[in-house]
Amino acid sequence: MSTDNDPMAEIRASFFIECEELLEALQDGLQIIEDGADDAETINIVFRAVHSIKGGAGAFGLEGLVRFAHRYETVLDEVRAGRLDVGPDALKVFFQAADHLSDLVRISREDAPLPTETTTELLGALDAFLGDNAGAEGEPDEDIDFQPMGLSFDLDLDDSGDDAADTELNLDDLPPPPAFDAYDEATAAEMTGGAYEITFIPGPELFDTGNEPALLLRNLQTLGDMTVRCNLFDLPPLTKLVPEIPHIGWTITLTTTVEENEIASIFEFVEGLCTLKISSVDARADDPPSSIADQIPVAALKKPSTDMPETIDPPQAAPPTAPEPTPIAATTNDKPAKQAASAPAKSVVRVDLDRIERLVNLVGELVINQAMLSQSLEKSGLSPHSDAISGLEDFQRLTRDIQDSVMMIRAQPVKSLFQRMSRIVRESSAAVGKDVRLQTVGEATEVDKTVIERLADPLTHMIRNAVDHGLERPDDRIAAGKEPQGKVRLSAAHRSGRVVIEIADDGAGINRARVLQIAIDKGLIPADASLSDTEIDNLLFLPGFSTAAVVSDLSGRGVGMDVVRTAIQALGGRITITSNPGEGTTFSISLPLTLAVLDGMVIEVAGETLVLPLNLVVETLTLKKGDVQMVRPGRNVIEVRSGFVPLFDLGEALGYRPPLEKFDGAVILLIAHEDESCAALVIDNIIDQRQVVIKGLDESFYRAPGIAAATILGDGQIALILDPSDIIAKAGTAVNMPNTVPAQGLSA
C-alpha cells in the first residue's frame, strides 16, 4: 500500500515494530496464564496486545489482519469478562492464534497474500469458544467499518441542524445492540447511590485506531443499568460534513455498584483518543444536562455549541463557550500509573542498526589507533613514569570501557529467540503427537544481536530433534515411570565471558548401541572400533549421520547435527553433548558474547603476523630435540603428557614457506577442538596477547583456506585471523577421533 516516499511508510514501519513488541507481550501473557497465574491484569495485557494490533492494522487497511485479530480479541474479551474459562484447550488455541497472528503480521508487512486456510481453521477453533455469541460477533466487517454516518439518524438534511440536538440513537444495525433506552431526564434524576454520568466524545483518532464506540458502550452496560443519549448537536449539515471527523458523542447514565475507576478502565484503550468525563450523578444533580456542553472541550468538538440554534454555523465562527481544559485528567489518571506499576516501564530508544554499526566501526578504529599510539610511544623510549605513558594507560582503560559499552548496545536478551523456540516446540510436538512442555530459563541473558540471529536456525533444529528423537512417546514414558508430558528445558546463562545455551530433554537419552551400529553400517567408523561413551555421542555430529529409524515430518530433511555444529563453530562457539540413559540428553552451546571483538594471540609465522583465537590455545611449548616423532613422511606427532598429538607446520600449511626440516627449538601451540581433541601448530614466535577487532574478509573473489577473518594491527597493517580447524582439515587430517577419519578428508 505504501511507496518509498510515502510518509505513511514510516508510520507503517513503526507500527510493525510495535507489533513485534505487542506479540511478545501476548506470548508472555499466554505463558504466564499457562503457568497458572491467570490474574485479571495478565488477561488484560493479552487482550490489549491483540486489540492494539487490530487497531493499528485497521489504520493501515490491513483487513485480513484486522479480521483475524478481531475474532481473537472477541474470544479474549469473553475471558476478560469472566464468561469463558481458560482451560488447556483454550490455551492451546490461543497460542496457535498468537502464532498465526504473528505470521499474519509478518505477511502483512511483506504485502504478501494471506494464508486463508489456516486462518479459517483457527477462526473456527476460536469461534468454538464463543458459543452462541459466535454468529453475532462473526462478521467483523461491521465493526471495523466504523462509519458514524452509517447510523440511521432521523435527520432532516436540509435543516440548519437545531433539531438534531437530542436525537435518539438507533443502534439496531450495529452488532448485538445493547438495550439502550432513550434518554430520559427523569430517569437520570431519580438515580441514587452509585450513579454516574459519563460523557464520551470520540476524537478522530479513536476511529483511526480501529476502536468501536458501540463495543465500549456494550462493555459499559455490563457494569449496571444504563441509559445512553446520543449528542448530535454538533452534527453539521451534510454539505459541510467531513466524514473523518466524528461529530457525535454520547452521554451515558450508569447505575452501578462498581468503582469509578472501573468505569474508566472500560475506556482504557481509547484514553487520549476521546473526550471522557465521568462524574457522579449526585455531585452534579443540581444542574443536569446544561453542563454537558460545558464538559465538551474544544479539541474533540470543533464547535461546542449549546442548544442555541443561532450558533450552529461554520465551526470556526463559534468560539468555545466554556471550555474545561482538563476533562479526562482527573478520572483516568490513575490508569497509566497502575499499568506502570504492573509492568515496570523500561525507557528505550529505537536506533537504526546502521548507526550502531557505524559506532562499532568507529570504536574499532579507536582501538586500533590506541594500539598504534602505544606502539609508537613505546618506541620513543619514554620513561614508564612519564605523563605521556600514564596518560596512555588511562586512554587504554577508557577505550576498553567505550568498547564494552558499545558492544552492550548490540546486546539483546535471548527472550525473543526463546519465544520463537516455544513456538517450534508447540508445532513440532503437535506434528509428532507428543505432549511437550518447554521450560525456559535465563531469558534475560544478553547476547550480541548477530549471535542471536544466527542461533535461530541451529536452535530450531535442536529443539525439533529433542522433541522428535529425544523424547519418548507418552506410553513409553509412562512405562518408564515418567510423567506422560515430556519436558524440554532451554536455558541461557553467562559463564566466564561467554554465554552458555543448553537444550535439555528428559527423554530416554542417546541409545549408544544403536548410534554405534548406525555409524558402523554407514561406514563412518570401522566395525571393530571401540569408542568411549563421549566418543559415541559425538558421532551424532558426523556428516551424514541420522538416528531416526523412521523419517518423520520433522527430521530426515537432510539437515544433520553436523550442520548445527558448523553453524555454532562459525559463531566461534562449541557444542557438546551429555546424555544419561533413561534421563535425557543435554546439548550445551558455548558462545562468545560478541562477534565484533576477539581475544587473540598474535603470532609470527614466516615473517607474517597472524592472530589465533585465544580460547583455542590450550598450551604453548618449546620443542626439544627428540620431541617430534614421524609417523610417516610428512606426518609428525609430538608426545604431550603421555598422548600423541598431530603436529602441523603453520608456515607450510599456509603456503608461506617450504616445510621445516627440523623442529628443534620451535614454538608450538597446542590447539583444542570443540570435541576436546588436540592438535599442535608450529609457529615462529608469539608476539602478544590482545583484544582485536574482527574485520570480515570479502570472500566474493577469493576465499582463503584457514583464514576466518582479519584485523588491523597497531601499525596499521592487516593481520589475518586463523581458523585452525580449517587449516588442519586442509592439511589432510581430521583430528576428531583418529580412528574415525573419513578418507576423503585428504582430498579437500
Place this chain on the structure above:
Amino acid sequence: MTDSTGTGTIELLTFRLAEQEYALDIMSVREIRGWTHATPLPHAPQFMKGVINLRGTVLPVMDLALRLGLPERAQNDRNVIIVVKHEDIMTGLLVDAVSDIVAVTSEDLQPPPELASNMAESVVSALTLIDERMIRVLNLPMTVNTQESAAA
C-alpha cells in the same frame, strides 16, 4: 553504473600497465592510493596481492598486470592502487602508473576485434584512440570477477 558502451560522454581514467595503456570508467573509481605492503592471503592465485587497510576496511588488492596475463614488473614508487567499486564491493587494482582523465563519446569507442580467446581480450570492452595512442577500456565486472580464474 554507466556502461562504457552507452551513449553520451564518458570520462575515463587512463593508466599504464606493462607499457600499454588502459582505462576505466571514472564513475567506478573511488580513489587512488600509493602502494603499501599488502598482507598476503594463503594459497591465493598469483594476481591476488593480498589485503590492505583502507581506513579500517579490509581491501583486497589484485595485481592488474598479472590479472590480465601481462608480464610481472618490478615494484616502483609510481605504482598505485586504484580503488574501484562494483556492486558495493570495493577492490584495489595495482597498476604501474595513472596517466590522465579523458572524456570520450560513445562514437570514439570501438568494439575490440573478436579475439576473445584469452582473458586479456575478454576484459577489454572497447578500444579508443587518444593522441594516436590506443587505449583499452576495461570491463570492470569482468576484471574484478575472478571466480573462474580462481577456480581454474
